[in-house]
Amino acid sequence: MLKVAARIACLLFVLWLPLPVMAEESILQVGVGSGDPATLDPHRASATGDMTLIGWIYNALVRFKPGSADPRDLEPDLAQSWETSADGKTWTFHLRHGVEFQGDWGELTADDVVYSLNRSADPKRSTFSSDFASIDSVTRLDDYTVRIALKYPDASFLGRVSNYHGGNIISRKAAEKFGDDFGHHPVGTGPFAFVEQVTQQYVKLAAHQAYFRGKPKIDTIIVRNIPSDGTRELAFTSGELDLMDGKREQRWVDAARKRPGYNVDIFQPGEYRLLHINQNSPPLNDIRVRQAIAAAINVDDLVHYVGKDVGPKGCSIVPPGYLGEDCSVGSYVFDPAKARALLAEAGHADGITLKAIVSNISAQKPFMEVMQAQLAKVGIKLELQVVDHPTYQSQVRRDLSALVFYGAARFPIADTYLSEFFHSRAIVGTPTAASNFSHCAVADHEIEAARVAPDAEGQKAMWKEAQRKIMADVCAIPLFDLRQVWVHSDRLDYGYDLKGALNLAPPITELSTVKPH
Structure with missing residues (x-):
């Protein structure tokens, strides 16, 4: 009897053990008032709402450090190093190995960089072609080396190939497949990949599992189109949003700073x-x-x-x-x-x-x-x-x-x-x-x-x-x-100090986290 009782006790103990907790999906809910993105093609996108998403999807040869819009803070991104000729007219970039595009589009190579920069300089395919007027040629030396020859020395050239506007690098294979519709099927190497867009409702992004800097800690980003400032604020106050663009008015900022849970970011x-x-x-x-x-x-x-x-x-x-x-x-x-x-x-x-x-x-x-x-x-x-x-x-x-x-x-x-x-x-x-x-x-x-x-x-x-x-x-x-005015909840941690962002929205990186409710 004692053995039976012991077995029953052990069974009850096992039954009452807590079940393994399934990892909760980490979702960042964002509210914007700018409406549907017109395009997520980084060589075409110039509207504020488009640029928000562009900044989370793509990389470039070099990047602004997260939280900075200061050209002095440019650092390696897809290129791990580069050299410049004495006359400033030749730039040689050495790419990282093993950088994967989102989805099934394979590894980034020099072909993608050559294609992207030639596309950026083409008036028929780029809004920012004039920014690349100094480029004479872009040449693949091998799979991981690109040489750019300039017509004349350009003191701002490194900024032109940064993670901003025409500097973003896209998948050549995806761009050639989708053609003019690439803006609705964007493929980059950034921390978040495009999943879907529902007109007048939301855009959904998912963590790029193979991101070269490490898998993002946020699994999903939902960017909701909420044109009404009042409705957006109500959603933020009720906890339905973790991040939103605020009203760029001093009186609104002053009032928001007094509200619990409103962390107001004003940045360049x-x-x-x-x-x-x-x-x-x-x-x-x-x-x-x-x-x-x-x-x-x-x-x-x-x-x-x-x-x-x-x-x-x-x-x-x-x-x-x-x-x-x-x-x-x-x-x-x-x-x-x-x-x-x-x-x-x-x-x-x-x-x-x-x-x-x-x-x-x-x-x-x-x-x-x-x-x-x-x-x-x-x-x-x-x-x-x-x-x-x-x-x-x-x-x-x-x-x-x-x-x-x-x-x-x-x-x-x-x-x-x-x-x-x-x-x-x-x-x-x-x-x-x-x-x-x-x-x-x-x-x-x-x-x-x-x-x-x-x-x-x-x-x-x-x-x-x-x-x-x-x-x-x-x-x-x-x-x-x-200036840019955004508000984040106590749940969201950017993972860096936000002072500036050329894409006009707080960068969400592989280090950003959002706590569960």
Whole structure:
């Protein structure tokens, strides 16, 4: 009997032992207000919402350290080392061995790098082709060595092949298979792989199990499209979101900082806001009308509305802090009386009516409404057509808006901004279109000359003259540098100190973690 009792006791003990706990899937829930991504092709994607995901999917030859947007923090990424010739015109990159693409697309080799960089430099396949104008050739020396010959020394070349815009490396096999639809079937080497996109709902990413820096600690990322700021905040407060983009307004930031569980991150680079004036839309082809608009806009009011932490004022059409920014070229002075006089001189004493396509996101619509009220005071009626953000992006690139309020962050040198927004080859609606919404074409010579200037001082002189000409032609009105504002919960640990992110969202890396509820 004692033996039977002992057996029963042992059986009961075994039955009451806790069952092995199945590892809980680690899911990061992200809320964004920018709408559906237009494309996840890194050589095409320029919209803010697209860039968020691009930063998590791809790598480049070199990268910005996670949490930094400082070019001094560039470090090896897909290339483990490189050398530069004495004349600065030849760069040789040695690739890591064993780097796997997401999915079943195999190992990264020099062929993928050569293909990607040639694609980035091709105006027909890349929005950022002008950034690679210095490249003469990209050559595979062997499976793990790439040589890039430049037409002229480019002091910013290493930044151009960083994990940002056209510098991202894609799978040649995947790109050739999917063709123009690659943006809906993205394949990179980054820590997270694309799984699916459900229109107007979410994008799902999964951990890249074979990521060369180690399997990510977060298994799944769900990026939800929540255009309403209030709805997004409610979801965050209730614990349904771990990370969200916040409102880039000082009063909202100040209030959010007081709320439990709201860890507010304000970081660089800012998306520099300009008001582009479309010279292809009469009467804006008359410089006096453009000058009147510049005199009617009170930028200080806008900056006061945004707030000191979130939106410092700009002084030139080149963003604050960029190499080559020059505030000595002169700025526009708020002068309503002058604005009315200029309109009258141009034959519009009774005023004019302009139409503008406006995104409904909080980072744009309120500011356009402020400027609408300012312009009304001098006789300029601004009719706002408010649309969702993807529609806005599409329509302003179809040249349908007289005024375009646009913000962008780029590699922090003057050339990137001047080339994309003010060179004639970037005019919207042309085969080489980028984001020249104003049809500005007065500084092509200086922009091009700066790229091949033999010394830094000559380059800065050309950039200064380009800014002077563009400001004199009133192609766009400098407004403010709108910093990135995100909020993360106590559950999320980035795994690094967040000070900057060129892809405009906190990098989620293999070291990032999210605690279960």
